[in-house]
Amino acid sequence: MTLLHHRAEGPSSAPPLLLGPSLGTSYALWDRVAPELSVTHRVIRWDLPGHGGSEAGLLTAGATVGDLAGLVLALADALGVGRFAYAGVSLGGAVGLHLAVHHPERLSSLAVICSSAHFNGAGPWEERAARVRREGLAGLADNADARWFTPGFTVPELVADHRRADPEAYAACCDALAAFDLRDRLPEIAVPTLLVAGREDPATPPAHLREIADAVPGAALVEIPGASHLAPAQCPEAVLAALRSHFGRLPGRGMEVRREVLxxxxxxxxxxxxxxxxxxxxxxxxxxxxxxxxxxxxxxxxxxxxxxxxxxxxxxxxxxxxxxxxxxxxxxxxxxxxxxxxxxxxxxxxxxxxxxxxxxxxxxxxxxxxxxx
CATH class of the missing domain: 1.20.1290.10 (AhpD-like)
Structure with a gap:
């Protein structure tokens, strides 16, 4: 089976942490966060089908977020990763929510960044998918900065990734977003969950993350001032601090180790x-x-x-x-x-x-x- 293109960093013996990207980007979205996380984790970041180095044919028209989650699990299996922590942005965050609901035995903890349990209904995504299949991605890439960042900020490498994405695979990802709605299943999520919102995010405003935090038992919510939709690229230090706090240690583990050693x-x-x-x-x-x-x-x-x-x-x-x-x-x-x-x-x-x-x-x-x- 062809696997999602990916990059692994950190000690092979460290706890695994998978990082998912947003629509239109590659794993370069995590460039300013992943190396720091790899000090304590085996970080595995992956590309969406048709994005970065992943083959476009891994996802076809009518795809679902569950299909993407299946590709992530296949990647984990191929790398010998059983249970893992997971963080994802936007569509990557939706994959994390799906895993937490449908495959809770595979997750040790979850962070959902600038994402949602639903993406404002099917209509806008069906329209975008049709437009991309008809016109390609040039038009969308031209205004990516406005959707992704606050005025005056950009990451040229990510915009370039947007332009290079395969239109049909991008449209299939839009199909997945159109069909996604896990609001009724959120109370079932039992893994430790962190929600990270960009306070200036127009695509998935803080209210979307707050909705998840209110429904998932014990979930925590962090809002990052000055961050728009791609918070790991725009505010990496704040995202890193939130993820380190969430993934850095298991509750009570310090006292357990202290007793084991002393x-x-x-x-x-x-x-x-x-x-x-x-x-x-x-x-x-x-x-x-x-x-x-x-x-x-x-x-x-x-x-x-x-x-x-x-x-x-x-x-x-x-x-x-x-x-x-x-x-x-x-x-x-x-x-x-x-x-x-x-x-x-x-x-x-x-x-x-x-x-x-x-x-x-x-x-x-x-x-x-x-x-x-």
């Missing part, structure tokens, strides 16, 4: 000692250190333990060092490997620092399993 007893003691004065700091540690840094799949927990031990020796944090010697054992380091790490610190952090570190580690290992003697 042990229940230690975390319970820290929680018992917590006061109103220290509560925000404890929350910061769980969310940031454990929920974002320690969950980053780029390094294994063994590697993170080695780095942490070295840093603690360098700064003379002996109480923290004792805690992380115990953590290193939970993360699979042997006493011999811990000793090798500390010996390395003698070279780069100094013999006195390593001498104190060996004393601390010897005591902890003796307490833990009798191997420090």
């Amino acid at each position: 042990g229940d007893a230690h975390v319970d003691r820290a929680q018992e000692r917590q006061t109103p004065f220290t509560a925000r700091f404890q929350d910061f540690i769980s969310r940031y250190a454990w929920g974002e840094i320690w969950t980053d799949p780029t390094l294994s927990r063994r590697e993170r333990s080695m780095i942490t031990l070295t840093a603690l020796v360098a700064h003379g944090h002996h109480d923290e060092l004792a805690m992380h010697v115990r953590a290193a054992r939970r993360n699979g380091l042997t006493p011999e490997e811990i000793g090798a790490v500390l010996l390395q610190t003698a070279v780069y952090c100094g013999v006195p620092a390593a001498n104190a570190a060996f004393a601390t580690a010897r005591r902890v290992l003796a307490e833990e399993d009798g191997t420090g003697g």
Whole structure:
């Protein structure tokens, strides 16, 4: 089967995140967002049929958003991606909503950007499809800036993508938008959902995103000032911040990892000692250190333990060092490997620092399993 043209970025072991484009654009719509997201995710962005590098024949007249969703699932299957996070703009967002309703087992979370659960009825899209089949895309491309951006802003590469799109495939995408209406199914969506609206968007105004947010249980809504329809291209920093917050970590994952690495007893003691004065700091540690840094799949927990031990020796944090010697054992380091790490610190952090570190580690290992003697 011919697959949608796509680009994959980020570590292959990272959580997968698929990014869908809007009508008339290519995956270049995500150029200023995807590289940053790929630091923590395996980002896979795809082109609509007849757009960018995707073959036009993947979609034909009378197509539906469900047909596009099927192509996205076929791409995920071919890449060995089972469950994934998803973000999409406009038509790409509609694909995400369809997946959340009809294939919830495939989604871990969803972000719908400058999109809608319906696109103002079939009539305008049927008219556009007929016009494109009759006249081609030149006329529409000439006023793309007005539909996509606020006055005075443009992204020439995206307008060029519009001009190069295949008219018949573009018209088939219009057919899909004409038939799309998921308003009655929105309450069924159970995956964590974020709606992002461009406050200056004439195509899918904030009211469209608010309608989804009000219907999807637990959904969040972010409005971006100054953004029109293609918010990832016009306001990439704001979109990136919203997506990072939504996709960056699983709820409660930081505390879970903290307990796995440091042990229940230690975390319970820290929680018992917590006061109103220290509560925000404890929350910061769980969310940031454990929920974002320690969950980053780029390094294994063994590697993170080695780095942490070295840093603690360098700064003379002996109480923290004792805690992380115990953590290193939970993360699979042997006493011999811990000793090798500390010996390395003698070279780069100094013999006195390593001498104190060996004393601390010897005591902890003796307490833990009798191997420090």
